[in-house]
Amino acid sequence: MTGIGPVEPVNSPETNESHDTIGTDAPHLTDRIADLWAGLTPRTRTAAIATAVAGAVAAAATLIPQVSGDSESPAPVPWPANVTTWRYLGFAAPHNSGATSGRYHFAVTVDHGPPVTLRISGTAFPGLTAHALPEPAFTVAASTTRKITVRISVSDCSELPLNADLPFLDVTLRNTRAIQHHSFIFGGTFSRDLSVLLHGACDRAADGPGPRPSGSANSQHVDGVEIPPNRPTAPRALVRPPRRHNKNVTSELAAMPLSAYRA
Amino acid sequence: MRRSLVILTSVLATGALTLTACGSRDDNGGGDSAGGDTTTLTIGVDAPLSGENSTTGLGIQYGAQIAVDDANKNKLVPGVTFKLKAFDDKAQPATGQSNATSITGDKTAVGAVGPLNSGVAQSMQQVFASANMVQISPSNTNPELTQGKNWQTDKKRPFKTYFRTATTDELQGSFAADYAINGLKKKSVFVVDDKQTYGAGLAKIFTEQFKKLGGKVVETDHVNTGDKDFGSLVTKIKNSKADLLYYGGQYDESALLSKQMKDGGVKIPLFGGDGMFASTYIEAGGAATEGDLATAIGVPADTLPAAKQFIETYKAKGYKGDYGAYGAYSYDAATAIINAVKAVVDANGGKVPTDMTDLRTKVVDEVQKSDFQGLSGKVSFDEYGDTTNKQLTVYQVVKGEWKAVKTGTADLN
Amino acid sequence: MNTLPQQLANGLLLGSMYGLIAIGYTMVYGIVQLINFAHGEIFMTGAFGAFTVYFYILPDGTSMAIAVPLMLIGGGLVAILIAVGAERFAYRPLRGAPRLAPLITAIGLSLALQEVVRNFYPGADRAIAFPGLDTTHDIGSVTIKDADIFLILAAVVCMAALAFFVRKSRTGRAMQATAQDPDTAQLMGIDTNRIIVIAFAIGGFFAAVAAVAYGLKYGNIDYRMGFLMGLKAFTAAVLGGIGNIYGAMLGGIVLGIAETLASAYIDGIPGMQQLGGQSWANVWAFCLLILVLLVRPQGLLGERVADRA
Numbered sequence: 012m013t014g015i016g017p018v019e020p021v022n023s024p025e026t027n028e029s030h031d032t033i034g035t036d037a038p039h040l041t042d043r044i045a046d047l048w049a050g051l052t053p054r055t056r057t058a059a060i061a062t063a064v065a066g067a068v069a070a071a072a073t074l075i076p077q078v079s080g081d082s083e084s085p086a087p088v089p090w091p092a093n094v095t096t097w098r099y100l101g102f103a104a105p106h107n108s109g110a111t112s113g114r115y116h117f118a119v120t121v122d123h124g125p126p127v128t129l130r131i132s133g134t135a136f137p138g139l140t141a142h143a144l145p146e147p148a149f150t151v152a153a154s155t156t157r158k159i160t161v162r163i164s165v166s167d168c169s170e171l172p173l174n175a176d177l178p179f180l181d182v183t184l185r186n187t188r189a190i191q192h193h194s195f196i197f198g199g200t201f202s203r204d205l206s207v208l209l210h211g212a213c214d215r216a217a218d219g220p221g222p223r224p225s226g227s228a229n230s231q232h233v234d235g236v237e238i239p240p241n242r243p244t245a246p247r248a249l250v251r252p253p254r255r256h257n258k259n260v261t262s263e264l265a266a267m268p269l270s271a272y273r274a
Numbered sequence: 275m276r277r278s279l280v281i282l283t284s285v286l287a288t289g290a291l292t293l294t295a296c297g298s299r300d301d302n303g304g305g306d307s308a309g310g311d312t313t314t315l316t317i318g319v320d321a322p323l324s325g326e327n328s329t330t331g332l333g334i335q336y337g338a339q340i341a342v343d344d345a346n347k348n349k350l351v352p353g354v355t356f357k358l359k360a361f362d363d364k365a366q367p368a369t370g371q372s373n374a375t376s377i378t379g380d381k382t383a384v385g386a387v388g389p390l391n392s393g394v395a396q397s398m399q400q401v402f403a404s405a406n407m408v409q410i411s412p413s414n415t416n417p418e419l420t421q422g423k424n425w426q427t428d429k430k431r432p433f434k435t436y437f438r439t440a441t442t443d444e445l446q447g448s449f450a451a452d453y454a455i456n457g458l459k460k461k462s463v464f465v466v467d468d469k470q471t472y473g474a475g476l477a478k479i480f481t482e483q484f485k486k487l488g489g490k491v492v493e494t495d496h497v498n499t500g501d502k503d504f505g506s507l508v509t510k511i512k513n514s515k516a517d518l519l520y521y522g523g524q525y526d527e528s529a530l531l532s533k534q535m536k537d538g539g540v541k542i543p544l545f546g547g548d549g550m551f552a553s554t555y556i557e558a559g560g561a562a563t564e565g566d567l568a569t570a571i572g573v574p575a576d577t578l579p580a581a582k583q584f585i586e587t588y589k590a591k592g593y594k595g596d597y598g599a600y601g602a603y604s605y606d607a608a609t610a611i612i613n614a615v616k617a618v619v620d621a622n623g624g625k626v627p628t629d630m631t632d633l634r635t636k637v638v639d640e641v642q643k644s645d646f647q648g649l650s651g652k653v654s655f656d657e658y659g660d661t662t663n664k665q666l667t668v669y670q671v672v673k674g675e676w677k678a679v680k681t682g683t684a685d686l687n
Numbered sequence: 688m689n690t691l692p693q694q695l696a697n698g699l700l701l702g703s704m705y706g707l708i709a710i711g712y713t714m715v716y717g718i719v720q721l722i723n724f725a726h727g728e729i730f731m732t733g734a735f736g737a738f739t740v741y742f743y744i745l746p747d748g749t750s751m752a753i754a755v756p757l758m759l760i761g762g763g764l765v766a767i768l769i770a771v772g773a774e775r776f777a778y779r780p781l782r783g784a785p786r787l788a789p790l791i792t793a794i795g796l797s798l799a800l801q802e803v804v805r806n807f808y809p810g811a812d813r814a815i816a817f818p819g820l821d822t823t824h825d826i827g828s829v830t831i832k833d834a835d836i837f838l839i840l841a842a843v844v845c846m847a848a849l850a851f852f853v854r855k856s857r858t859g860r861a862m863q864a865t866a867q868d869p870d871t872a873q874l875m876g877i878d879t880n881r882i883i884v885i886a887f888a889i890g891g892f893f894a895a896v897a898a899v900a901y902g903l904k905y906g907n908i909d910y911r912m913g914f915l916m917g918l919k920a921f922t923a924a925v926l927g928g929i930g931n932i933y934g935a936m937l938g939g940i941v942l943g944i945a946e947t948l949a950s951a952y953i954d955g956i957p958g959m960q961q962l963g964g965q966s967w968a969n970v971w972a973f974c975l976l977i978l979v980l981l982v983r984p985q986g987l988l989g990e991r992v993a994d995r996a
C-alpha cells in the first residue's frame with residue numbers, strides 16, 4: 012500500500028470491501044427543502060410564494076432604475092478642455108511690417124458635451140496681449156466649429172523672444188462641469204506668422220529703419236492660405252533689443268492664475 | 275595567487291551582479307474560462323515591473339490588464355478571449371529586446387503594449403517590425419522613435435509597427451521651458467540628465483527652448499542611473515547660482531537629488547519630465563520635494579470622467595504601482611489593439627484569420643486607422659504613429675501631492 | 688565662491704561611509720581569506736532593521752535623540768544576526784572547500800537576501816522613506832547637516848573602538864593571531880571558530896552603523912542599496928590593502944574624495960569637459976584603483992605577504 016495510485020473503481024468486480032461514498036446516507040439539501048415544502052400547509056405555501064414575489068418585485072423596482080440609470084446615461088459631462096480643439100487658420104487681415112498688432116483666425120471646435128464658453132486670458136509671453144474679437148468671451152456649442160478672430164498686440168519688446176517655436180494662447184474655458192485654465196499650443200504656421208508680427212514690431216524698434224523682415228510680404232495672405240516659411244530663424248533674434256516701453260499698451264497682462272478646477 | 279583571486283573575484287562579481295535575474299514574470303490575470311470555439315489571443319506587456327521605475331511600470335501593466343478584462347467581460351470581440359502576458363524589462367534595453375523576441379515568438383500574440391523607457395523601446399522596435407507585430411507604447415516620449423533621427427529637420431517614420439499614445443518630448447520640453455520662463459519667472463537654469471535616451475533627449479530639447487525664450491543655461495552635468503550620492507553635484511549647483519534645476523530622467527535619481535540639494539542649502543525647485551511624475555517621487559524625496567515640478571503627458575486623470583471607472587477598478591483590485599502617469603494611456607493602447615483585432619475579425623466574416631502572420635499585419639493596419647474615444651480622450655494616430663491627442667500638464671508638489679498647475683493642448687500644424 | 692572645502696567635506700563623508708562598510712570586507716578577508724560578497728546586502732538588511740525599529744516599534748513622534756541609538760541597536764542586531772548566520776550556515780560548511788565555492792555562495796546569498804527583502808518586507812519593492820536628520824549648519828563655506836555629523840562621529844568612534852579592541856583586548860590579539868596563521872593559532876588554544884564569528888559580527892555591526900548613517904543622510908532606503916555601496920566598499924578595501932582595518936578606512940576616504948573631486952573639477956580642465964561631471968566619477972575612482980594597484984599591488988597600507996595558497 013503506497014497510498015498513491017489509481018483511484019479504485021467504485022463497482023470493481025472483485026469487491027469485498029465496502030465503499031463509503033461520502034454523503035450518501037444524508038439526504039440531499041434539495042430533497043430536504045422539498046420535504047419541508049411539502050410538509051407545509053397550502054395556506055402557508057401561498058403566503059410564502061406571495062412574500063417572495065413581492066420581495067422580488069420590490070428589489071427589482073429599486074435596483075433596475077439605478078442600473079439602467081448608470082448604463083444608459085451617456086458619458087458623464089466632460090471637462091471643457093478635453094473636448095475643445097483649436098486650429099489655426101491664418102492671418103485675418105493684412106498688416107504692414109511696422110504694425111504692433113495683428114489679427115489671426117482660428118477654428119474652435121467643441122466635440123461633445125454642453126456648450127463651452129471661452130475667454131482668452133493671455134498669450135505666450137509677457138509683452139504680448141491677446142483677446143478675441145469682437146467679444147472677448149464667446150460660446151461654442153457641442154459638435155460645432157466656430158471661426159474666431161484673435162487680436163494680438165505687442166506691448167513690450169524687451170522680454171520677447173522673436174522666434175519662439177511653440178507659441179500658445181492661454182484660454183479660460185467654462186462649461187457646466189468646470190472652469191479650466193488651459194493653454195492651446197500651436198506649431199509651424201502660427202509660430203511663423205506670429206514671428207512676422209514680432210519682427211515687424213520689434214526689429215524696427217531695435218534696429219531703427221533697418222531691413223524689414225522679408226516675411227511681411229506674406230502677410231497679405233488671408234484665411235487658410237498656407238504661408239510659406241519665412242527666412243530661417245535668424246541669430247539676430249537672440250540679440251535682445253534695449254528695453255523699450257509702452258508701444259501700444261492694450262492692457263496689463265496678468266500672471267497666469269493657478270489652475271482652479273471646480274466641480 | 276591571492277591577489278589574482280581578488281582581481282578575478284572583482285571581475286566575476288561585477289559581471290554576475292550585473293546580470294542579476296534577468297527573468298520575466300508572467301502574470302495572466304484574465305484567465306480564459308471559455309472552452310469551445312473561442313480563440314485565445316495574447317497581448318504582451320513590457321515594462322519595468324521591479325526595481326527602478328517599477329511604480330510607473332506596474333501602472334502600465336495593470337492599465338492594460340483592466341483593458342483586457344473589460345474586453346473579455348463585454349465580449350468586445352465575439353469568439354476571442356484576450357490574455358495579457360506581462361514581461362519585466364527592468365528598464366534594461368537588452369532585457370526589453372529579449373522580451374520582444376519572446377512576445378513575437380508566441381504563436382498567439384497579436385500585439386504588445388510598452389515599454390516605459392524610450393531607450394528600451396529603441397531596442398525593441400526592430401524586433402516587432404520584423405515580426406510585423408504592432409507595438410504601442412503608453413509612455414515613450416522621445417521624438418526619434420516615431421519621427422526618425424533627424425526629426426527636427428526631416429521627419430521620417432522608421433517603423434510602421436510602432437505607435438504611441440503619449441505625446442513627444444518636443445512638446446514636453448517646450449512646455450516645460452515656457453512654464454519655467456513665463457510661469458515661474460526663472461532665468462538661469464542648471465540642467466542635469468541621466469544620459470539615457472529619454473532623459474538626455476528631454477534635457478536637450480528643454481535646453482534649446484529655454485535659451486530660445488531668453489533664459490540662460492548656466493551649467494550642465496550628467497548622472498548615472500543608480501547613483502545615490504550627489505554631494506559633489508549639489509555643491510556645483512550651489513556655486514552656479516542657478517535659480518532652477520532641470521532634470522531629464524526618472525524619479526529614482528531625481529528624488530534623491532532634490533532631497534540632497536535642499537538639504538545642502540540650495541533652495542531652488544527641481545523641474546523634470548513625465549519620468550518623475552509618480553507618487554514615489556514624493557515618498558522617496560519627502561518634504562524636500564515640496565515645490566518641485568514635473569510635466570506629464572495628458573491631462574489629470576480626475577478631469578477625465580471616463581477614467582473614473584478605471585481608477586475605481588484599479589483601486590478595488592488592489593493593484594500595485596501608480597496609474598496616475600500612464601495607466602489610462604496603457605488602457606487606451608491595449609484597447610486600440612483589441613479594437614483593431616475586432617475590425618479584422620469583422621472584415622473576415624466574424625472569424626479570426628487562421629494565418630497568424632496575416633492577422634498581425636492586418637492588426638497593424640487597423641491600429642493605424644484607430645479612431646475611438648478612450649479614457650484619455652480621442653485615440654487616433656498620425657502618419658508617424660504619434661497620437662493626435664497632444665495634451666500636457668505641469669504638476670507641482672503642493673502639500674506632499676502632485677497638483678496640476680497648468681494644462682495645454684497642442685496643434686502642431 | 689571657493690567650493691573646495693565643501694567638496695572635500697562631501698568626499699570625506701562619502702568616504703567614511705565606504706570605510707565603515709569596507710571594514711567588514713577586510714576583517715573577514717584578513718581572517719578567512721573569504722570575500723564576503725553578501726556584505727553589501729548585510730548593510731542593506733541593517734538599514735531595514737533600523738527602519739523596522741523606527742517605523743514599527745517606536746511610537747510616533749519619538750525624538751530622534753532616542754530613536755537613533757535604538758535604531759543602531761535594532762539595525763545592528765539584524766545585521767549581526769544575518770552576518771553570523773551566513774557564516775554559520777553558508778560559509779562554515781565550505782571551509783576547506785576550493786576558494787571559488789564560498790565566493791559563489793556569497794554571490795548567491797547576496798541575491799537571495801535582496802530578493803527576500805524585496806518580496807517579503809512590506810513596501811520594499813520601491814524606495815522607503817527613512818527618517819532624516821536634516822537640520823543644516825553652515826561652517827564657513829561648508830554646509831553640513833546633522834546626519835553628516837552623525838556619520839563622521841560614528842566613523843571616528845567605531846574606528847577608535849576597533850583599534851583599541853584589536854590591539855588591547857585578549858580577543859583582539861587572538862584575532863590578530865588567527866589572521867596571521869589560523870592553524871598555529873588553533874594549536875595555541877585559540878577557538879578560531881569563535882574568532883571568525885566575532886569578525887563577521889563586527890563587520891555586520893559596522894555595516895549597520897553605515898546603513899543608519901546612509902538612511903539619515905539620503906532619506907530613503909531600498910533593497911538594492913547594498914549592491915553599489917558594497918562594490919565601492921570592496922574597492923575601498925582593496926585600495927587600502929585588503930586585510931588591514933586602517934587601510935579599509937583610509938581606502939574608503941581616498942576613494943570618496945577622489946570620486947567627489949573628479950566629478951567636481953575634471954570638467955573644468957580645458958579639453959576635459961567630456962570626461963568630467965557626476966557620471967564619470969566612478970570611472971575616475973576605478974582609474975585611481977588601477978593606478979594604486981600598479982604602483983603598490985598590496986594596496987595603500989597592505990603588507991606584502993608570501994602567498995599561502
